[in-house]
Amino acid sequence: MKISLLTVGDEILIGQVVDTNSAWMGQQLNLAGARVVTVISVGDTMEAIHTGIREALDQGDVVLMTGGLGPTKDDITKKALSEYMGVDMVFHQATFERITKMFEVWGRPMNEAHRLQCFMPANAEILTNKMGTAPGMWMEYAGKVIVSMPGVPYEMQYLMENEVLPKLKKSFPGQPIAHRTILTVGEGESHIAEKLEDFEEELPEGFKLAYLPQIGQVRLRITGTGTDEAALHQILDEKAAIIKARFADIIYGYGTETLEGAVGKMLKERGLKLTTAESCTGGYMAHRITSVAGSSDYFVGSVIAYANEVKMQILGVKPETLDTHGAVSEQTVIEMAEGAVRVLPADVAIAISGIAGPGGGSDTKPVGLAWIAVSNGQTTKTFSIRAGKDRDKNIQYFTVHALNQLRQFLKQL
């Protein structure tokens, strides 16, 4: 099934909004075995929307449109659709009643613009949007399918998951498709790919392996299709087991897990409390850890020791250590980590000190160098890493590596 995505709205064209909807839809459709052949964005005019619909229909069997369904004057997607398809607009009573009820619950008055929102192209099958006022629409036209959804991400996502994807699967039944996603950290894409050359060659027809890199991490996704669903899952499990055995050390999880979530789970299982002592990452590591809901179960807090005085006064790093070895050194991160476990009510600490850049580098300690220590008070392990020159990327890279060192440390406990 070939799919065209069509986004309506000037805000994409002037760059006020980044089109994350299309990326999300592309991912979901790809996972469902559909092929997105083009993504088109057009502005809020009748002519532009008609051009967009024509070109989208030209390339796809299905056109998934987002945007232009709001109650304001700019929002003319439905009018453009009814004109393009040559059908009337009709009042949809059930939508009117649903919206009326929503406004009652909110205790806000409904106005004429909201009533006008209930007119729909006559051939539209209404897809109920439980997340907002504008419903989705499923329309058959010239032997193809056009779907229109609101551009608000969580409304579009709700409609895709609950209405559009199930209907697409029913209308365009393809071979069953399934996936296994294996999450790795700490090794580069090309190194992993080298070790999987034979694996890729031996994959049976209808199976493929994709490398999805992020900063410091690579997701490996095996996708398979086949008529026999049980056999399909069996092969996927066998193939995943091979990767699992070959890369046991760098796999932190499966599916949609995050590294910080996986580490959190390990801490919770072991009944351990975590703290961080951060210099160059400036709180980003604590932020990543606390971005997980429920992290207060295992995370007590951090000392962001940006200035050397804080390293000394709060964490107890010795002035001699800083004088002799400098703030970015193995000795300093050891004292930071051991100090953090001593001073804070935690069982394990990660400490990090490095040069995020763009300034502050030297010949012996260049921008991108960082030292990491992980300690539980008895045992302290240290690591140095080298990243690039970009401040933001370095901070992310350092953080991923530090969380990975913590993960390795916890595995031994």
Added chain:
Amino acid sequence: MKISLLTVGDEILIGQVVDTNSAWMGQQLNLAGARVVTVISVGDTMEAIHTGIREALDQGDVVLMTGGLGPTKDDITKKALSEYMGVDMVFHQATFERITKMFEVWGRPMNEAHRLQCFMPANAEILTNKMGTAPGMWMEYAGKVIVSMPGVPYEMQYLMENEVLPKLKKSFPGQPIAHRTILTVGEGESHIAEKLEDFEEELPEGFKLAYLPQIGQVRLRITGTGTDEAALHQILDEKAAIIKARFADIIYGYGTETLEGAVGKMLKERGLKLTTAESCTGGYMAHRITSVAGSSDYFVGSVIAYANEVKMQILGVKPETLDTHGAVSEQTVIEMAEGAVRVLPADVAIAISGIAGPGGGSDTKPVGLAWIAVSNGQTTKTFSIRAGKDRDKNIQYFTVHALNQLRQFLKQL
């Protein structure tokens, strides 16, 4: 001048990459007075690229293409272009010499794929890419212009700023266009718009005001066009002065400044050192502050006091305060802020405690509630805020509001 953006690459279609390039280009072109009429993404096949070029040319006077210029087999943009335009590919000696030199500097061997990268459509004017191996190309075809650039964001940005935008301005001279961007924080878009209704109505022909909202912040951009450049700038300055006078309190800067950068500048000017004591923001505030290069000049570090023990042990919050008022209370943030100034080598502290969600809310203290205190040891000011239900958004919203309270506090010093 009407512009079509055309992105080549399967990674956009399967949602592996979010198309931030188009948003960046849309912004820059809009600022330069050009109008992006469509954004099209197609896959890595000859047929798809040809379709994309045809549709992009159909709608725009200029087509700006990105992607598909790398040394691998997937990268067929140049071949697709030469076929589409019916021109030969020719070897470009100057590019070969430039790439050869780059590899010498890197100390890496050059291979056949890199030599093949030096073949270009015969009608292409080469745009030197100082950021990478693949050059940009400027081609005239059927009375229109096609530009091809690499998809790597910083290479594309370099070529746009140094080659493409200047050449577009020369080839399509329009009326001078200029902007003033005024950055506000702490008031909603609709409230600001209400107070600018008369201002918008009185704007002369050729001038407009745009509202660009972010979490907790709104950028106001006045854009003007006119034949007399001096008069244009004079009107823009006058109009900006009106907004400046009307919103003195909520304006934190101009142009491309960030809130954390503006606050950093104020601290530096006053010779003051900052610390943060964070509970619900979990280090995100420190992260935002240290995302500014050079922040070590005024930021000493933070205590992330996620657990109550840390609030007590490191910041000296009294157990009675936590027992009587709870962790999310005015009294607690006062003691956190005053404790932070006392314990850390800083002159000013921001403290925050709240409920980021999704769990942890109650009837009296719902998800989205936060208390903020700003203190210099002598004076302590407090504020409470209410945000929504989304954990990530709440953390960002809390942080912006806290930085804004610090800004207001510093203004008095």
